[in-house]
Amino acid sequence: METTQQNLLLKGIGVSPGIIIGKTFLFTSDDIEIPLITLCGKTEINREIERFRQALEKSRENLRAVKKEVERKKQKEARYIIDAQLLIMEDKLLVESIIKTIQERGIDAASAVNETIRNLSRSFDDVSDEYLKERKTDFDYIGERIIRNILGAKRHNLSTIHEPSIIVAHDLSPADTANLDTSVIIGFVTNTGGKTSHTAIMARALELPSVVGLKNVTKEVKNGDVIIVDGTIGVVIVRPTAETLRSYSEKKQMYEQLKKELFQYKDLPAETPDGYQIRLLANVELVEEVASILEHGAEGVGLYRTEFLYLNRKELPSEEEQFNIYRKVIKTIAPHPVTIRTLDLGGDKFLSHLDLVEELNPVLGLRAIRLCLKEVHIFRTQLRALLRASAFGELKMLFPMISGMQEIYQIKDILNEIKHDLRSAGIPFNPGVQIGIMIEIPSAATIADLLAREVDFFSIGTNDLIQYTLAIDRVNEHVSYLYNPLHPSVIRLIKNVIESAHNNGREVVMCGEMAGEPLYLPILLGMGIDELSMNPLCILKIKKVMRSINYRQSRDFVKTIDYLKTAEEIEAFIRLEMKKRFPAAFDVNCA
Amino acid sequence: MIQARGNSGVDEVIIRQLTITNELGLHLRPAGLLAKTANRFASAITIEKDGVVADGKSIIQITTLNAARNSTITIKASGPDARQAVAALGDLVINHFEEPLSHGNNPAEPPA
Numbered sequence: 001m002e003t004t005q006q007n008l009l010l011k012g013i014g015v016s017p018g019i020i021i022g023k024t025f026l027f028t029s030d031d032i033e034i035p036l037i038t039l040c041g042k043t044e045i046n047r048e049i050e051r052f053r054q055a056l057e058k059s060r061e062n063l064r065a066v067k068k069e070v071e072r073k074k075q076k077e078a079r080y081i082i083d084a085q086l087l088i089m090e091d092k093l094l095v096e097s098i099i100k101t102i103q104e105r106g107i108d109a110a111s112a113v114n115e116t117i118r119n120l121s122r123s124f125d126d127v128s129d130e131y132l133k134e135r136k137t138d139f140d141y142i143g144e145r146i147i148r149n150i151l152g153a154k155r156h157n158l159s160t161i162h163e164p165s166i167i168v169a170h171d172l173s174p175a176d177t178a179n180l181d182t183s184v185i186i187g188f189v190t191n192t193g194g195k196t197s198h199t200a201i202m203a204r205a206l207e208l209p210s211v212v213g214l215k216n217v218t219k220e221v222k223n224g225d226v227i228i229v230d231g232t233i234g235v236v237i238v239r240p241t242a243e244t245l246r247s248y249s250e251k252k253q254m255y256e257q258l259k260k261e262l263f264q265y266k267d268l269p270a271e272t273p274d275g276y277q278i279r280l281l282a283n284v285e286l287v288e289e290v291a292s293i294l295e296h297g298a299e300g301v302g303l304y305r306t307e308f309l310y311l312n313r314k315e316l317p318s319e320e321e322q323f324n325i326y327r328k329v330i331k332t333i334a335p336h337p338v339t340i341r342t343l344d345l346g347g348d349k350f351l352s353h354l355d356l357v358e359e360l361n362p363v364l365g366l367r368a369i370r371l372c373l374k375e376v377h378i379f380r381t382q383l384r385a386l387l388r389a390s391a392f393g394e395l396k397m398l399f400p401m402i403s404g405m406q407e408i409y410q411i412k413d414i415l416n417e418i419k420h421d422l423r424s425a426g427i428p429f430n431p432g433v434q435i436g437i438m439i440e441i442p443s444a445a446t447i448a449d450l451l452a453r454e455v456d457f458f459s460i461g462t463n464d465l466i467q468y469t470l471a472i473d474r475v476n477e478h479v480s481y482l483y484n485p486l487h488p489s490v491i492r493l494i495k496n497v498i499e500s501a502h503n504n505g506r507e508v509v510m511c512g513e514m515a516g517e518p519l520y521l522p523i524l525l526g527m528g529i530d531e532l533s534m535n536p537l538c539i540l541k542i543k544k545v546m547r548s549i550n551y552r553q554s555r556d557f558v559k560t561i562d563y564l565k566t567a568e569e570i571e572a573f574i575r576l577e578m579k580k581r582f583p584a585a586f587d588v589n590c591a
Numbered sequence: 592m593i594q595a596r597g598n599s600g601v602d603e604v605i606i607r608q609l610t611i612t613n614e615l616g617l618h619l620r621p622a623g624l625l626a627k628t629a630n631r632f633a634s635a636i637t638i639e640k641d642g643v644v645a646d647g648k649s650i651i652q653i654t655t656l657n658a659a660r661n662s663t664i665t666i667k668a669s670g671p672d673a674r675q676a677v678a679a680l681g682d683l684v685i686n687h688f689e690e691p692l693s694h695g696n697n698p699a700e701p702p703a
Binding site for chain 1: 619620622626646650652657661
């Protein structure tokens with residue numbers, strides 16, 4: 001790839017939200033060359049052992065100095081890791097096996113350290129637990145530190161940075177971040193790592209927008225390049241054009257202004273001036289996110305996705321593991337409600353051991369509830385875990401991709417069996433736990449009146465509903481222009497779903513992207529939506545709009561929309577009306 | 592707790608089975624706490640998981656047990672202070688190493 005390419009967009013994992021624009025400081029340790037030297041005779045062997053011992057002592061001294069620094073800066077998380085690294089360096093097993101390698105293999109100290117550490121970290125290769133696996137890097141750092149001390153090669157030090165910089169690195173160790181002058185570092189961008197890696201933890205603790213897991217950002221970026229880091233969505237743009245810079249500067253400004261401005265709405269109800277209230281809930285994926293949603297003004301979790309539990313691992317999550325996570329989610333947010341959605345994935349995404357036929361058309365294939373009803377053991381484990389967790393707070397269960405009644409009958413049968421088992425075993429659960437279904441397939445939206453009799457609530461998943469209704473793959477750039485939430489067919493389906501639910505005394509929540517977009521709020525309000533569940537970052541903004549528009553007028557909007565024939569007409573109408581009536585509601589965009 | 596009777600000064604063997612309850616399992620920090628604590632005792636101490644036995648005084652061996660949350664470990668100590676050693680190590684496990692029940696200090700925002 002041409003390294004001077006402008007506007008290069010890299011996608012990683014956003015681990016600390018916010019937008020920053022700045023110059024990079026490329027933090028790469030020069031690759032160390034370790035020449036393998038075969039030793040002759042006892043003298044040379046003893047000399048190498050002595051070299052190793054001295055380097056080890058020096059490494060310990062280094063780390064102790066780092067520890068002091070970390071303690072001074074009160075970086076608790078980093079201190080634990082450094083403490084542990086010190087213990088490793090003092091570990092008899094490590095010291096003895098390195099010495100043994102030097103003696104028995106007759107090789108130089110640096111190579112012996114390298115080999116021993118590599119063997120040690122290899123024992124982590126088979127670990128399925130993501131967090132434990134990441135700890136493998138601790139051994140690598142220790143090895144590198146000792147080897148550098150043997151060879152006299154220095155690792156770059158981040159304390160030499162004196163102007164505002166975004167650190168670009170393969171990965172950052174606690175020792176690296178301990179030396180940071182946080183007044184000049186504005187963000188981190190790394191090749192490796194995940195949500196629980198050290199870099200991510202530090203980034204969140206320091207509130208520095210950061211993106212990790214970018215694979216080879218260190219190759220794409222040159223020292224001093226200007227980059228944009230969007231830690232909210234996990235995107236890095238390298239060498240942005242003037243135009244991109246401008247649009248991101250605006251976005252950044254807006255984000256910051258919004259954050260400040262919206263905070264005042266945190267504890268206010270989502271209520272229109274004429275007294276109509278709905279509940280605003282958060283879509284959540286990780287258990288760690290749950291605690292923060294109240295800060296964003298949410299009144300509960302409207303959609304807890306469980307796919308994350310199944311990805312990137314060799315074995316299926318056990319009942320116990322799931323139970324613990326669900327219980328934690330429920331307890332963290334209690335007394336507020338939590339809606340947990342059962343597995344919404346195609347088997348190709350995680351079941352490598354199953355012989356699944358490659359599907360020509362996976363979005364119309366064996367996924368979500370279809371997969372669960374076929375591989376019932378997977379489903380049962382999840383349902384049992386959910387039911388057990390229901391004893392600990394207000395849990396609602398949500399089933400994805402329902403296309404008709406039959407699926408609900410099947411689900412209920414299985415649920416009843418599991419409830420029976422639990423009862424016989426004396427395991428507590430909430431027998432009245434609410435069950436709901438995703439309305440995201442047009443067939444379900446059409447027979448909402450029938451479905452409403454069988455379940456406690458509906459959750460409209462607009463992203464899929466729009467895609468299936470309009471037959472648009474919106475990641476396909478050739479047709480994505482046709483993707484429009486305001487298409488009259490979509491509006492009619494949503495209207496039908498809400499009316500059918502209300503006729504049967506059921507509530508409707510919307511959890512797609514449409515829920516977090518201010519433009520659509522008056523229509524959804526006018527149609528009578530009961531709850532909106534969205535990215536937590538959108539909640540305060542929707543609350544603000546909610547508190548400035550009028551319910552009765554929203555109802556009138558919906559009546560007028562009935563007469564409009566295209567999405568464009570509808571959009572033009574809403575924009576005009578909103579601008580005229582509630583200009584205050586539209587002076588900010590979604591972050 | 593299984594034990595072989597012994598008078599003071601005589602070696603005892605104490606065995607105790609425990610479940611790892613902290614969120615992140617025996618990663619470096621808890622392994623370090625175990626090893627550090629074990630090193631305070633004269634007894635020989637092992638920690639076993641799924642048939643793999645680690646020296647309780649070696650942080651590396653403990654870490655390489657790969658004991659994730661909910662795994663069962665067996666702590667065994669034999670020596671003059673075996674009882675105290677197992678009690679001290681068991682306390683660490685039971686108190687989930689005083690790790691917070693959630694591992695994010697300031698949880699990440701989800702992608703938009």
